[in-house]
Amino acid sequence: VLASLRRAMEEGVPHEVEYRIVLPDGKVRWVEGKGRVEFVHAKPVRMAGACMMVSRRKEAELARLAAAEEASRLKDEFLATLSHELRTPLNPIMGYARIVRQQAAADDRLAHAALAIERNGHAPTQLVSDILDMSVVSAGAIRPASSASLRGGRSAAWRRRRRRRG
Numbered sequence: 001v002l003a004s005l006r007r008a009m010e011e012g013v014p015h016e017v018e019y020r021i022v023l024p025d026g027k028v029r030w031v032e033g034k035g036r037v038e039f040v041h042a043k044p045v046r047m048a049g050a051c052m053m054v055s056r057r058k059e060a061e062l063a064r065l066a067a068a069e070e071a072s073r074l075k076d077e078f079l080a081t082l083s084h085e086l087r088t089p090l091n092p093i094m095g096y097a098r099i100v101r102q103q104a105a106a107d108d109r110l111a112h113a114a115l116a117i118e119r120n121g122h123a124p125t126q127l128v129s130d131i132l133d134m135s136v137v138s139a140g141a142i143r144p145a146s147s148a149s150l151r152g153g154r155s156a157a158w159r160r161r162r163r164r165r166g
Contacts, residue, residue, distance in 0.1 A: 001033065008037045009044045018054065030058035079132060086128045094121045 008015035035049015101114035
């Protein structure tokens, strides 16, 4: 509060601040103070303003923030579980398909079947990676260069998938 008042007097900017007060019974209330300094010959002479009780609004803001943080935490937990549950069975399937394809040089049918397993196993693996990547971007942990480059990359990925599927 004092820093805001000092800035208002020294820089002539409006005084706007939210702060907590503790009542004698121990209850906490939120207050919003707004005002402006009046100057005469470049010297502050008085301040006019108002203080308003904003406890309900501030408590609602804090509740929304807590709910958003909890939702984000639950989303991250869900994505981690989803990733684990999907990747755990896919990894050995992909590994064994690769082994069978490498060992099946003499049997074209077996090599073709192993290649189909690998190709079809790659799609859900890539989907899980894409979901996790988008989660990281939406959480703000990384930022794409631009939304156009993100759309372009996504379009290129879809074109590659369509070409592979014929």
